[in-house]
Amino acid sequence: MENGNSVSGDKPMVMVTNDDGINAPGLRAIVRALVSTNLFHVLVFAPDSERSAASHCVSWQRVVTVKKVDVPGATAFAVSGTPADSTSLGISKKIFPSVPNLVVSGINLGCNCGYDIVYSGTVGGAREAFFHGIPSVAVSYDCYNMVGRKLDVDDFTLCAEASIPIITAMMAEIKNKTYPQNCFLNINVPREVANNKGYRLTKQGNCFYKMGWTQVTSEAQEGTTSQTKVMEIKPPENTEVCTEESALSNKEEHLVFKLDTAEPPAVDNDDTDYSSLQAGYISVTPLSALSPAEIDSVAFFKKWLSGVCEHSLIRSELSI
Numbered sequence: 001m002e003n004g005n006s007v008s009g010d011k012p013m014v015m016v017t018n019d020d021g022i023n024a025p026g027l028r029a030i031v032r033a034l035v036s037t038n039l040f041h042v043l044v045f046a047p048d049s050e051r052s053a054a055s056h057c058v059s060w061q062r063v064v065t066v067k068k069v070d071v072p073g074a075t076a077f078a079v080s081g082t083p084a085d086s087t088s089l090g091i092s093k094k095i096f097p098s099v100p101n102l103v104v105s106g107i108n109l110g111c112n113c114g115y116d117i118v119y120s121g122t123v124g125g126a127r128e129a130f131f132h133g134i135p136s137v138a139v140s141y142d143c144y145n146m147v148g149r150k151l152d153v154d155d156f157t158l159c160a161e162a163s164i165p166i167i168t169a170m171m172a173e174i175k176n177k178t179y180p181q182n183c184f185l186n187i188n189v190p191r192e193v194a195n196n197k198g199y200r201l202t203k204q205g206n207c208f209y210k211m212g213w214t215q216v217t218s219e220a221q222e223g224t225t226s227q228t229k230v231m232e233i234k235p236p237e238n239t240e241v242c243t244e245e246s247a248l249s250n251k252e253e254h255l256v257f258k259l260d261t262a263e264p265p266a267v268d269n270d271d272t273d274y275s276s277l278q279a280g281y282i283s284v285t286p287l288s289a290l291s292p293a294e295i296d297s298v299a300f301f302k303k304w305l306s307g308v309c310e311h312s313l314i315r316s317e318l319s320i
Helices: 025-037 083-090 114-118 121-131 153-175 244-249 273-278 295-310
Strands: 013-017 041-047 066-071 074-079 102-109 136-141 184-189 199-201 210-216 256-263 282-287
Touching: 013 025, 013 083, 025 041, 025 074, 025 102, 025 136, 025 153, 041 083, 074 083, 083 102, 083 121, 102 121, 102 153, 121 136, 121 184, 136 153, 153 184, 184 273, 273 282
Parallel strands: 013 041, 013 102, 041 074, 102 136, 136 184, 199 282
Antiparallel strands: 066 074, 184 282, 210 256
């Protein structure tokens, strides 16, 4: 592992990023918790505004600006790009001279479990560090399921405190050079964090929040619906023929839609991330760059591909 900061001598360095923006309460809470341990140098490279659901998007064809900001106890920079951009810049030595020993992405507003990790910018920030051989962990808080209860800053403080034992344990393994290089961690903290049932090692499930679209009367500003009104979708009277001329004539009458969460995921098997989270456990899930296929699926396709090869001039080495 390439690392410009010694773990054995001076304090090790932890870099924090997220997808909710550098001023998000979750990021500020985890920074405060890390600083309060007096065990780490804390560096922050995070988006300058919310970049939720950015996945692993990078700013390939546009410039990214970086501005130093005040975050108590940390050296902090706001980045005009995505979570993956923020991590990539933070570990590049272009701005800060050292490479962090560990990257922490979060704390996210809302859980990141199952298939939803594909959308997650929080997970994307941690994955980018993993790509570069730097240990990383994504931390998310299941706060959106707190029905009938107002979200409080203290909730994020408790969530951060619950994450610190995992982070310090990871750092001990990094110091001993025994931390595994083939994965990064995805932590999800339950909504009743004060009454959590402890840590549970889980696997990624297959749940996800099903999305739906709502047509609105005008474009929402800054991701809000304060200036919008839901309207019923009425299909055009004549939908049989669509020509370039008709499309051009209606270009001013564009339709506007907003993405909504249609329904929450169903709880799957007991040993998965989401089911353990809903049962009150702090879910700890090792992830890799891409989730591996189930063993039975691999076995199926191994047999299937051999059948394809029997009826084709193309041969294949079934080495999976």
